[in-house]
Structure formats: C-alpha cells, structure tokens
Amino acid sequence: MKRTYPLLFIFLLTCVIAAGCLSTDSNTQYAPQEESFSFGNKMVEPAADEVWYDSDDRSFNVADSGEATGSSITRKVITTSDVSLEVKDAPEAIDSIGAIASEYDGYVSSSSVYDTYYGDSESMSGYISIRVPAAEHDTVLGRI
Structure with missing residues (x-):
C-alpha cells in the first residue's frame, strides 16, 4: 500500500504535464479595447492624436503617421573595439x-x-x- 501512493502521484503528475504540453489552444483572445478608460466614477479621454516632446537638447513631433519630425535629434555613434593584451600586472x-x-x-x-x-x-x-x-x-x- 505504501508503494502505491508514490506511483499514483508520479502517474498523476505525468498526466498533468502531458496535458499541459499537448494543449494546442493558446490564450490569444483579448477583450476589445475601448476609446476611453474608467477610473472610479470619472471617464478619462484618449490622448490627442499629436504629441510634442521637448527637452533641453532635442525636440520632435510625433504626428498621426508615427514618424518623428523635428528640429534636432541627438545621435550617439557607437564604435566597439576588442583588444587582448598580455601584461605583467x-x-x-x-x-x-x-x-x-x-x-x-x-x-x-x-x-x-x-x-x-x-x-x-x-x-x-x-x-x-x-x-x-x-x-x-x-x-x-x-x-x-
């Protein structure tokens, strides 16, 4: 009888793992998005279609098309070097x-x-x- 419980536990664990692996239905169903969100009793309106971002060294406009247009965008150039040295200390x-x-x-x-x-x-x-x-x-x- 004592030997039956561990074997039964292993069998059930194997069945649960196999059932999880064989599941072909993924959770891809989502609730439809609404235009505004509710927090408490107040309704929050969606953001405007056009947003301006400003900072000290750069400013640009994100319009409906999603493209960034603006006066200046700071770019960083990245150069990588790999050096191997043999030294005493x-x-x-x-x-x-x-x-x-x-x-x-x-x-x-x-x-x-x-x-x-x-x-x-x-x-x-x-x-x-x-x-x-x-x-x-x-x-x-x-x-x-």
Whole structure:
C-alpha cells in the first residue's frame, strides 16, 4: 500500500504535464479595447492624436503617421573595439586603462581581475570595458 501512493502521484503528475504540453489552444483572445478608460466614477479621454516632446537638447513631433519630425535629434555613434593584451600586472594595467579613459571624458563601465590556472601554472587575468566619446576612440585606443 505504501508503494502505491508514490506511483499514483508520479502517474498523476505525468498526466498533468502531458496535458499541459499537448494543449494546442493558446490564450490569444483579448477583450476589445475601448476609446476611453474608467477610473472610479470619472471617464478619462484618449490622448490627442499629436504629441510634442521637448527637452533641453532635442525636440520632435510625433504626428498621426508615427514618424518623428523635428528640429534636432541627438545621435550617439557607437564604435566597439576588442583588444587582448598580455601584461605583467593585470590590476595595474586595468587601473592604467581606467585612467586613460578618464582623461578623455570616458569612464569604466565594468572590470574584473581573477586568477586563472592552466596545469601547474597560475596567472592573473582580467577584463575591462570602458566608454569614451566616439571622437576620442582612436586616440584612446592608441594610448592603450
């Protein structure tokens, strides 16, 4: 009798899992959207068709078409470089690279130093990820 309960439990669990996996009807039916929403006793009207966004350095208009039009949009250019170096002192090299980034209005976004083992030898490894302005990318890369 004691052996029957665990077997019955396993059988029921298998049936439930199989029934869940075999279900072909996904929950894709949604309630229809209304034009306004009710909060308490007040009705909230939908937003206007045209919205203006303003800030200190950019402004643009989103019209009915969904396209952004405006006077200025600040763009950021992203350039990525991957450099592998072999150095005598990993923590000192990471500090040095962080100082170089700071000189050019950049910063360290992440860094790590760790011990690595290969056979009987032990060495220290690390990585550093820095962010610098795109205009200074080549200069910083040359300094590293």
